[in-house]
Amino acid sequence: MTTVPPPSATVPVLQARGVFRFRTVDGKQHPVVRDVSFGLRPAEFVAVMGPSGSGKSTLLHMLAGLDKPSAGQILLNGDDLAAGDEEHRAAIRRKRIGFIFQFFNLLPDLTVLENVTLPLRILGDNPRRHQARIDSLLQLLGVQGLKDRLPQALSGGEMQRVSIARALSTQPPLVLADEPTGNLSSKAGEEVIALLRQVVTRLSATILLVTHNPRDAAAADRVLFLHDGALRANAELTGGPFRVADVFSRLQELGI
Ligand SMILES: Nc1ncnc2c1ncn2[C@@H]1O[C@H](COP(=O)(O)OP(=O)(O)OP(=O)(O)O)[C@@H](O)[C@H]1O
Ligand SMILES: [Mg+2]
Numbered sequence: 523m524t525t526v527p528p529p530s531a532t533v534p535v536l537q538a539r540g541v542f543r544f545r546t547v548d549g550k551q552h553p554v555v556r557d558v559s560f561g562l563r564p565a566e567f568v569a570v571m572g573p574s575g576s577g578k579s580t581l582l583h584m585l586a587g588l589d590k591p592s593a594g595q596i597l598l599n600g601d602d603l604a605a606g607d608e609e610h611r612a613a614i615r616r617k618r619i620g621f622i623f624q625f626f627n628l629l630p631d632l633t634v635l636e637n638v639t640l641p642l643r644i645l646g647d648n649p650r651r652h653q654a655r656i657d658s659l660l661q662l663l664g665v666q667g668l669k670d671r672l673p674q675a676l677s678g679g680e681m682q683r684v685s686i687a688r689a690l691s692t693q694p695p696l697v698l699a700d701e702p703t704g705n706l707s708s709k710a711g712e713e714v715i716a717l718l719r720q721v722v723t724r725l726s727a728t729i730l731l732v733t734h735n736p737r738d739a740a741a742a743d744r745v746l747f748l749h750d751g752a753l754r755a756n757a758e759l760t761g762g763p764f765r766v767a768d769v770f771s772r773l774q775e776l777g778i
Contacts, residue, residue: 533600534561535696535728536585541594543580543751555581556752558594562696565726567719567762569739571769572748573778578732581748582700585730586619587611599695616644620689622699626681628673628688635660635669638687645692656691662724663687663717679710686717690727697721699731703738715741719763736769745769749778 543555555577562568572578583589585596587603596603598618603611620641621627628637639649639656649656660666663683673681682702689697699718703711719741721727731742739745745759754776759769 534597535564535566535599536562536730537595537597537600538581538585539595539597541581541584541591541596543577543584543589544592545580553592554751555584555591556750558748558751558753560746560753562728562730564695564728565722566744567722567729567731567742568744568746569731569733569742570746570748571733571736571739571773573734576748576778577751578734578748579700580751582698582730582732586621586698587615616641617692618694618696620692620694620697622682622685622689622697622702624701624704626673626678626685626705628681628684630673633670633672634665634676634684637673637684638691641688641692647692652691655693656687659687659690662720677710678706679713682706682710682714683717686714686721690721690725695728697727697729699729701733701735702731703733703735711735712737736773737766740764740766740769745772747772747776747778749776754778 538558538560541555541558542553544551545554558581570578584591590604598614603614632640642649642652657666660669663686665680665683665687668676668680703714706714715738718729722729731738733739741763743762747754747757757776759772
């Protein structure tokens with residue numbers, strides 16, 4: 523007997539096909555992202571690891587529709603991100619992608635609750651209609667008691683937990699995180715990564731994390747390795763979460 527998976531499990535949330543990005547360095551065209559192909563399944567937590575300068579942020583910007591590939595295709599729920607104009611891409615970003623940044627990017631004059639619900643208001647939605655869900659999101663992230671504070675009155679770890687709530691406020695099919703622990707203490711970083719894991723498990727969010735931190739990558743279901751702009755073939759780790767030591771030894775095997 524064959525089991526037929528539910529339709530949502532068959533369409534990748536995100537698909538990169540042969541993606542290149544050239545940059546002009548010293549007057550010459552140089553590929554900083556080279557022939558990158560991979561897919562993300564719904565409710566999957568995937569980490570892309572690579573050293574500084576390997577192209578992680580460049581790749582992430584293209585996946586977010588903030589930059590266009592020089593060649594190749596990026597499909598979000600089957601739709602080509604490069605199709606249409608900037609306004610079209612912006613609309614896709616607002617509806618379908620949540621962002622978590624290294625430097626939080628909270629608006630300083632808005633309270634925690636206003637920051638978290640801002641993406642809903644930008645979509646023209648009334649945050650009050652989502653109050654129960656937003657409350658449980660704040661609860662899950664342990665920031666429900668901070669609703670009325672301004673970002674300046676938060677610790678780094680609290681700011682990042684608020685940004686995770688903001689990224690999830692519109693229930694986007696995809697969440698992209700660029701070095702979300704890069705600006706945190708080791709303990710606060712560990713908490714943030716544990717929360718991202720919970721968000722995947724409890725809310726079935728799909729997260730792509732780029733990081734050079736093996737501890738962060740170890741929390742993922744799958745780890746891809748980027749080196750000089752290319753994914754290392756047959757190097758990915760599957761079946762996570764992993765022990766940090768397993769991520770370290772794969773990095774050593776790969777010489778990166
Ligand atoms: N605007 C640009 N113009 C030219 N080269 C660039 C530009 N942005 C990035 N690069 C180059 O592209 C390569 C990849 O950069 P990228 O920022 O994607 O790396 P990264 O893996 O995110 O590094 P880090 O871990 O330091 O954040 C680097 O060699 C970088 O110097
Ligand atoms: Mg970067």
